[in-house]
Amino acid sequence: MRAALVLETGQIFFGEALGSSGEAWGEVVFNTGMTGYQEILTDPSYAGQMVCMTYPLVGNYGINAGDNQSEKIQVQGFIVKEAALNPSHWQMEKNLSRALAQAGVVGIKGLDTRFLTRLIREHGTLKGAISTDLAQSLPVLARRLKAWEPPQDLVAQVSTQKIFSLPPLVPPSAPAATVEGSGVSSGLTVAVESETSGDSGASGRSTVSRESTVSEESTVSVWPRLFEEPGVSEEPGVSEEPGVSEEPGVFGEPGVSGEPGVSEEPGVYREPKVFGEPTASGESALPQGSKVPSGLESSLGAMASLGSEAGDDRKAPDPELGADPGGEPFHVVVMDFGIKGNILRAMQEKGFRLTVVPYSTSAEEILSFAPDGIFLSNGPGDPKVVTQGIATIRQLCGQRPIFGICLGHQLLTLALGGDTYKLKFGHRGGNQPVQDLLSEKVTITSQNHGYAVAGESLGSTPLQVTHRNLNDQTVEGVRHRELPLFSVQFHPEAGPGPSDSLYLFDKFAELMQQRRAQHAS
Numbered sequence: 001m002r003a004a005l006v007l008e009t010g011q012i013f014f015g016e017a018l019g020s021s022g023e024a025w026g027e028v029v030f031n032t033g034m035t036g037y038q039e040i041l042t043d044p045s046y047a048g049q050m051v052c053m054t055y056p057l058v059g060n061y062g063i064n065a066g067d068n069q070s071e072k073i074q075v076q077g078f079i080v081k082e083a084a085l086n087p088s089h090w091q092m093e094k095n096l097s098r099a100l101a102q103a104g105v106v107g108i109k110g111l112d113t114r115f116l117t118r119l120i121r122e123h124g125t126l127k128g129a130i131s132t133d134l135a136q137s138l139p140v141l142a143r144r145l146k147a148w149e150p151p152q153d154l155v156a157q158v159s160t161q162k163i164f165s166l167p168p169l170v171p172p173s174a175p176a177a178t179v180e181g182s183g184v185s186s187g188l189t190v191a192v193e194s195e196t197s198g199d200s201g202a203s204g205r206s207t208v209s210r211e212s213t214v215s216e217e218s219t220v221s222v223w224p225r226l227f228e229e230p231g232v233s234e235e236p237g238v239s240e241e242p243g244v245s246e247e248p249g250v251f252g253e254p255g256v257s258g259e260p261g262v263s264e265e266p267g268v269y270r271e272p273k274v275f276g277e278p279t280a281s282g283e284s285a286l287p288q289g290s291k292v293p294s295g296l297e298s299s300l301g302a303m304a305s306l307g308s309e310a311g312d313d314r315k316a317p318d319p320e321l322g323a324d325p326g327g328e329p330f331h332v333v334v335m336d337f338g339i340k341g342n343i344l345r346a347m348q349e350k351g352f353r354l355t356v357v358p359y360s361t362s363a364e365e366i367l368s369f370a371p372d373g374i375f376l377s378n379g380p381g382d383p384k385v386v387t388q389g390i391a392t393i394r395q396l397c398g399q400r401p402i403f404g405i406c407l408g409h410q411l412l413t414l415a416l417g418g419d420t421y422k423l424k425f426g427h428r429g430g431n432q433p434v435q436d437l438l439s440e441k442v443t444i445t446s447q448n449h450g451y452a453v454a455g456e457s458l459g460s461t462p463l464q465v466t467h468r469n470l471n472d473q474t475v476e477g478v479r480h481r482e483l484p485l486f487s488v489q490f491h492p493e494a495g496p497g498p499s500d501s502l503y504l505f506d507k508f509a510e511l512m513q514q515r516r517a518q519h520a521s
């Protein structure tokens with residue numbers, strides 16, 4: 001089935017449908033990772049966005065049960081050059097196309113994703129629509145897109161509605177961990193602690209049960225196997241799209257839709273803009289000088305996470321870090337703005353016990369759990385619209401050690417009087433170099449953000465910059481000058497991406513250890 005990607009500028013790319021048919025609108029962003037597409041698809045930070053993968057072959061190891069970062073595919077749309085028809089991996093359960101179709105997510109393949117990426121780099125992030133309805137007027141669709149205001153309440157859509165607990169992860173050889181006798185085994189299982197009303201305000205929430213009642217709760221998988229379809233046999237390696245031509249260069253036919261070359265709005269769409277016309281060699285024309293992004297780190301990171309999934313290189317919790325010498329695990333309350341599973345896993349593997357709460361939970365309720373520390377998660381959208389979360393974080397500052405990642409970093413900065421702004425096209429990939437200004441050490445980091453902290457806004461705040469991106473000098477980390485609060489813009493938990501920065505979870509543990517020591521004396 002043919003499909004088109006229409007941009008708000010009026011530019012149109014033709015390709016083949018991938019996944020579900022239909023139409024989806026969103027912000028088109030690009031990710032430079034060579035692997036990690038499943039983690040990207042299921043990362044709630046991508047809610048509302050259509051992700052274009054710059055790497056030309058996507059889907060070659062299929063979709064498995066272990067790499068999900070949340071309970072569903074979160075992207076609005078998915079854009080690839082070539083979708084692997086015969087994926088192969090021992091953990092694979094289905095192919096990319098099947099996973100997208102089952103989730104009702106619209107994708108497109110067969111367009112020149114590197115050229116699309118160059119367009120986004122020039123124009124900045126663009127609104128776009130993927131549609132399999134080529135009978136409509138695509139220029140009209142482009143104009144409707146231009147006038148469209150994307151939804152703002154993305155955090156409310158992806159944050160947990162239930163409070164739940166996660167135990168520390170134990171090495172496979174050791175006895176399974178239990179949460180207060182609940183029998184929760186190691187791995188991504190939870191004790192559901194209480195149900196909330198599901199509305200966005202904290203007021204309607206019933207008083208939640210505390211640690212004493214955790215043992216009575218049942219356990220459920222945090223992320224049930226995605227797209228489970230009893231009775232549907234998966235035949236890895238068999239194309240699910242018989243008859244779809246995979247010849248290079250068949251994409252990009254003009255004129256299938258309602259006059260794509262005719263503009264009624266001068267300046268927006270004048271000439272036929274059809275990308276990916278075949279050349280004599282059958283290769284699509286790529287602008288000269290375009291760099292193929294390096295993504296080796298990403299594939300190494302993905303391999304590490306797969307290894308840990310298989311249980312063969314899972315790190316044991318370090319009793320020196322995950323718990324104080326008395327052995328009680330550090331208890332962290334996680335404010336969930338759209339958390340990625342690997343962040344939870346990274347903290348569990350440090351030996352922390354986690355209580356994950358909805359983003360709208362009040363400071364009072366968070367403190368009632370008597371945590372050792374508070375974690376501020378990643379999440380989708382513009383940090384400035386998460387006003388309730390910012391106000392709560394402001395109240396929590398100084399009460400407990402706080403660590404924030406990505407959206408959590410932006411919210412912490414806003415709570416303390418700093419400012420954020422939208423980047424031209426964001427950082428999304430697994431090879432972003434970041435310098436820790438305190439140690440001068442450089443790590444290669446995994447990133448996924450479209451907004452950033454304005455360094456010049458920090459002068460009047462108690463925050464200082466601790467990390468910078470060496471590509472564009474943007475702020476990548478801050479800390480409070482006096483209080484035990486710090487945050488980073490990048491993703492130290494990897495998955496996908498390098499795990500160079502896992503040490504930051506140790507820093508969080510050190511701050512919680514110091515607080516315990518102060519309170520004991």
Ligand SMILES: NC(=O)CC[C@H](N)C(=O)O
Nearest residue numbers: 378379381406407450451
């Ligand atoms: N990964 C994230 O937490 C992203 C944060 C924020 N939504 C941004 O795009 O900048």
